[in-house]
Amino acid sequence: MGSIMDWLRVNDTSPLTGLRLLHRRILRLSSLITIFEGFLSACWSQREAGRSQRQAEARAACILEGQDDQLIDELRRLDSYIKEGRVEVEKWKDFALQSARNMSS
Secondary structure (H helix, E strand, O other): OHHHHHHHHHOOEOOOOOOEOOOOOOOOHHHHHHHHHHHHHHHHHHHHHHHHHHHHHHHHHHHHHOOHHHHHHHHHHHHHHHHHHHHHHHHHHHHHHHHHHHHHO
C-alpha cells in the first residue's frame, strides 16, 4: 500500500483513471472483508430462518391433512430452495474475493 500512499501525498486523482478523487482516505481491505462476511452471515441466517419456518409449515399442513406424500414434496422443495441459496451465497463469496483481489492489486 506504500505506493498508493505516496501517490496520494502529492496527487488528488486516481492513479488508475486519472479522475479527481473525492477524498484521499485509504480503506483497509480488512474492513471490506468484515462487511462482506457480515452480509453473508446475515444471508445465511435469514435463509435458515426461512427454511425452518417453511419446514414447520409443511409439517403442520401434512399433520392436519394426514398426507405424508405432501410432506415429502414440501421437504424436497425446501431442499431445492436451500441448494439455490447456497449457490447464490457462493457467488457472493466469489464476488467478494474477486473484489478484494482487485482492490489489493
